[in-house]
Amino acid sequence: MLNYTQMTLGRHLLKAWLLRPSASLSVIKARHDAVECFCFSENVVTANAMHSHLKGFKNVPRIMGQMRSGKAKLRDWQSLVKVSRSVYI
Numbered sequence: 001m002l003n004y005t006q007m008t009l010g011r012h013l014l015k016a017w018l019l020r021p022s023a024s025l026s027v028i029k030a031r032h033d034a035v036e037c038f039c040f041s042e043n044v045v046t047a048n049a050m051h052s053h054l055k056g057f058k059n060v061p062r063i064m065g066q067m068r069s070g071k072a073k074l075r076d077w078q079s080l081v082k083v084s085r086s087v088y089i
Contacts, residue, residue, distance in 0.1 A: 007054050064080075
């Protein structure tokens with residue numbers, strides 16, 4: 001019910017936050033502020049656009065590790081190109 005993430009990294013981060021919630025009030029406040037920002041009516045269109053752009057992104061740190069070790073496949077390169085194009089748009 002809570003998982004609306006589009007990326008593997010987001011899914012792992014959400015799981016980590018739920019399994020080990022922060023005890024730091026400043027961290028909790030920062031997370032609440034971020035969620036609140038995306039809930040403002042003037043930001044909904046932007047949030048939805050970001051959500052759709054992130055769909056299908058692969059695990060970039062894993063891909064970079066594959067490239068460093070020389071084990072990257074064509075789909076890894078394609079995923080990295082997709083990420084880099086999205087970042088600069």
